[in-house]
Amino acid sequence: MRTSLADGWGGSMIATDISDILFGTPAPVLGEANLGVLKDDMVNVVVHGHEPTLSQVVVAASQDPEIIAYAKAAGAEGISLSGICCTANEILMRQGIPAAGNFLQQELAILTGAVEAMVVDVQCIMQALVSLADDFHTKIITTSPKVRIKGATHIEFDEQHALTIAKDILKEAIDNYANRGDVRIPDYKNSLVPGFSHEYINYMLGGSYRASFRPLNDAIMSGRIRGVAAIVGCTNPRVQHDAHHTTITEELLKQDVLVVETGCSAIATAKAGFLLGDAGLDRVGPGLREVCETVGIPPVLHMGSCVDNTRILTVLTQMVEEGGLGDDINEVPAVGIAPEWMSEKALAIATYCVASGAYVMMGGSNPVEGRGDKVPDSVLVADYFDSGWEELYGGKLQFLDDPQEMITRTLDHIDAKREALGLPAYDPTQFGTSGDARIEELELLPFEERRAAMYGQASAN
Numbered sequence: 001m002r003t004s005l006a007d008g009w010g011g012s013m014i015a016t017d018i019s020d021i022l023f024g025t026p027a028p029v030l031g032e033a034n035l036g037v038l039k040d041d042m043v044n045v046v047v048h049g050h051e052p053t054l055s056q057v058v059v060a061a062s063q064d065p066e067i068i069a070y071a072k073a074a075g076a077e078g079i080s081l082s083g084i085c086c087t088a089n090e091i092l093m094r095q096g097i098p099a100a101g102n103f104l105q106q107e108l109a110i111l112t113g114a115v116e117a118m119v120v121d122v123q124c125i126m127q128a129l130v131s132l133a134d135d136f137h138t139k140i141i142t143t144s145p146k147v148r149i150k151g152a153t154h155i156e157f158d159e160q161h162a163l164t165i166a167k168d169i170l171k172e173a174i175d176n177y178a179n180r181g182d183v184r185i186p187d188y189k190n191s192l193v194p195g196f197s198h199e200y201i202n203y204m205l206g207g208s209y210r211a212s213f214r215p216l217n218d219a220i221m222s223g224r225i226r227g228v229a230a231i232v233g234c235t236n237p238r239v240q241h242d243a244h245h246t247t248i249t250e251e252l253l254k255q256d257v258l259v260v261e262t263g264c265s266a267i268a269t270a271k272a273g274f275l276l277g278d279a280g281l282d283r284v285g286p287g288l289r290e291v292c293e294t295v296g297i298p299p300v301l302h303m304g305s306c307v308d309n310t311r312i313l314t315v316l317t318q319m320v321e322e323g324g325l326g327d328d329i330n331e332v333p334a335v336g337i338a339p340e341w342m343s344e345k346a347l348a349i350a351t352y353c354v355a356s357g358a359y360v361m362m363g364g365s366n367p368v369e370g371r372g373d374k375v376p377d378s379v380l381v382a383d384y385f386d387s388g389w390e391e392l393y394g395g396k397l398q399f400l401d402d403p404q405e406m407i408t409r410t411l412d413h414i415d416a417k418r419e420a421l422g423l424p425a426y427d428p429t430q431f432g433t434s435g436d437a438r439i440e441e442l443e444l445l446p447f448e449e450r451r452a453a454m455y456g457q458a459s460a461n
C-alpha cells in the first residue's frame with residue numbers, strides 16, 4: 001500500500017502534471033471516435049501506445065507544409081492522423097485528433113486496409129500486430145528502445161531530434177500509400193467533447209473569479225446528483241467489446257450518478273454517444289440532466305488517458321476540501337470501477353485508489369484468490385482486500401464478474417455514504433422540472449400562464 005501511494009501520488013500524478021506543463025492542461029475540445037475517422041483518400045497514420053512525447057510531435061509534423069506537399073505528391077489529399085489506446089486519448093484531449101479506437105480495435109484498424117503506418121511506443125501493443133500487418137500494406141513502426149517487435153520497422157525516438165524523426169516516420173507512411181490495396185472503412189464514428197481536467201472542472205463550475213467545486217458538492221448534497229462513479233481502464237477480449245463499460249455507464253446515468261472516465265473506457269462510451277452534450281441527455285436521470293443542462297457539460301466527463309487517473313483523485317480531494325461531503329475521500333458518495341481491466345498497471349492504480357480511501361470494483365476474478373477443485377479459495381486474502389483494507393484505509397477492492405452486480409453495489413455504496421453524511425435519501429421525483437425540460441414545458445403554455453409559472457401569481461397580476 002505504501003508503494004502504491006508513492007506510485008499514485010508521487011509517480012503518476014507528477015507524470016500527469018509534467019505532461020500538462022509540457023503539452024498544455026486539457027480543456028474541452030470537439031473530437032471524434034471510432035474506425036470511421038480513417039480517411040480513404042488520405043495517408044492514414046495511427047499512433048498507438050501511451051507516451052505523449054512522440055505523438056505530440058507527430059501531430060505538429062503532420063501539419064508541416066513540407067509534409068502535406070509530400071503527401072499530395074504521392075497522390076493523397078493529405079495526412080490523417082488518429083490514435084489507438086491512450087496515446088489516442090493524449091492527442092484527443094489536447095488537440096482534438098480523432099481516436100480510431102481503443103485497445104481491442106488495434107487489429108481492426110489494420111483490417112480496414114487504409115492504414116499506411118501504425119506508430120507504436122509502449123504498452124498494450126499486441127505482439128501479433130506485425131504478422132497481421134504482413135497480410136496488408138500497413139507498416140508497424142516501433143519507436144521505443146523498450147519495445148521492439150520482430151519484423152517491425154524501428155525508428156527510435158529521441159527528444160533531441162524529435163521533429164526530424166517525426167517527419168521521417170510520416171515520410172515512411174507516405175511512401176507506403178502507393179502500396180494500398182482494397183479499403184473497407186466502417187461508416188461508424190461519434191462526436192465527443194473530451195478534456196475535463198480538474199482545473200477545467202473547477203473553472204466550468206465557478207468561472208474565472210470564483211472557480212470552485214461548490215456547485216458540484218451542492219448538487220450531490222441536494223440529491224440532484226446521487227453520487228459519482230469513475231469508470232476507467234481497459235477493454236478485455238473476454239467480454240463483448242465495450243459491453244461492460246457501456247452497460248454500467250448507461251444504467252448509472254439513469255440513476256443520476258455523474259460518471260467520469262479515463263482510458264479505453266472513455267473511448268468505449270464516446271463511441272456510444274455519451275460524451276457529447278445534449279446527445280446523451282435523454283438517457284440521463286432527471287437531476288443529473290438538470291445539472292448537465294445548467295452547466296453545459298456531457299453526462300460523462302472524459303478526464304484523460306489511463307495514466308491520468310490521479311486527476312480523479314484530485315477531484316475527490318477538492319470535493320472533500322470544499323466541504324459538506326465528509327473529511328476524507330472514503331466518506332464521499334463515490335466509487336471506482338475498472339469493469340474490463342487486463343493490464344497489470346490497473347491493479348497498481350486500483351491499489352493506490354483503495355489506499356486513498358476509494359471503493360474500487362474490478363471485472364473478472366481475483367488473480368490471487370484461487371478457484372476450482374485443486375486450488376482452495378484464498379478467502380483470507382480476498383477478505384483482506386475487502387473488509388481488511390476498509391478497516392485500515394476506508395477503501396476496499398472487490399473483483400466481480402457481473403456488471404449488474406457492480407451497478408447494484410455502486411448504488412448501495414453511494415446511498416450508504418449519503419446516509420452516513422446525513423444527506424437526504426436519493427429521490428428522483430423531486431427533480432426534472434427545471435432546465436431545458438422545464439423550458440420546453442413552459443413554452444407550450446399561453447403567455448400569461450407561462451409568466452405566472454415563472455415569476456409567481458403576484459408578478460403575473
Ligand code: SF4
Nearest residue numbers: 124233234263264306
Ligand atoms: S486503458 Fe488499459 S487497454 Fe487501454 S490503453 Fe490503458 S492500459 Fe491499455
